Amino acid sequence: MLLLNPGPVTLTERVRHSLLQPDLCDCESEFYDLQDEARERLLEVYALDPTQWSAVLITGSGTAAVESMIAALVPDGGKLLIVENGMYGERIAQIAGQYRIAHEGARHDWMDAVDLQRIAALLDADGTFTHVAVIHHETTTGRLNDLEGLAAICRERGVRLLINSVSSFGAEAIAFDDDCVDAVAGAANKCLHGVPGASFVIVRRSALPQATSRTYYLDLVRLARLQDQRNTPFTAAVHVYYAMVEALREFEEEGGREARHARYAALAEQARAGLAERGIHGVLPAGQSSVVLRAYSLPPGLAYLRLHDGLKSRGFVIYAGQGGLSATLFRISTMDAVTGADVERLLQGFTELLPAESAHP
């Protein structure tokens, strides 16, 4: 079964086998070696300087990293503007609400690009905003939001930027070199090809002294401090870390981020072109989508469940649209150990499932 959902991903055999290493107590030096290697390799993905940046590991899924980042980095007295053009942007607003962090949402239609002029106007109209949060790759629609444009707006106004890169870290460029970026949240089981259960925040070290400890388990400040001291406050997901480190070694050997981007781009384009030949079109122009995932309009006469189940019986798991989009679109991610031959077989599956009248040869 090949997983074409946006994580958990289809594992390589090498990563799968890495789970079978010796049992390890997370208070032993071998575990701290593993933790150190994971942290160093995460910074190497974007060639970040470890004296400037800290990779903080969290046992928990991607949302745990996002929550840890938001809860820690908007200080008491700060105010967060949340860029929302999909489900994950809206989730950040829920997190901010839960922690009673002063915030406002810049709501967009889920299909729309971020209106940068509107963000600038909102920041200018209310000088109390200290932070902006954004989803880099809004997995709801596959849209890659314009980080550089947003960072420029934040930089000009002295506002700090917090980025959810859960579904883009490792495959898309991230504006780490922009001084306004304070933190980026990611997960092991997406573009890095690890297993679910570990996530991380790449945080600018200079942002930590101002950070607050609103949460106990997800406290970024304590996690960063203890991990720097080769320690951990709680039982870490040891086997998940084994897999994350092996996936990061494989990532490097395969050519790093540029190679992964190029591979995803080729697979996404192959799927796009093949589906277009069959009369199925992306909901966004390819230039606005990430290379990680594309959303497509459901063809007339083919309900999602029939498509999903038909492809599943042929060995592929695709992904439904979220919320109100579930009736109109479906999503395909080529973010894993998928090959061009797999995409060809997938396209053949579409040919077999499409009602005769909706196929456009």
Ligand SMILES: Cc1ncc(COP(=O)(O)O)c(C=O)c1O
């Ligand atoms: C952009 C983004 N943020 C957050 C999440 C949530 O991750 P998790 O379900 O691992 O907590 C996802 C999951 O797909 C995502 O794509």
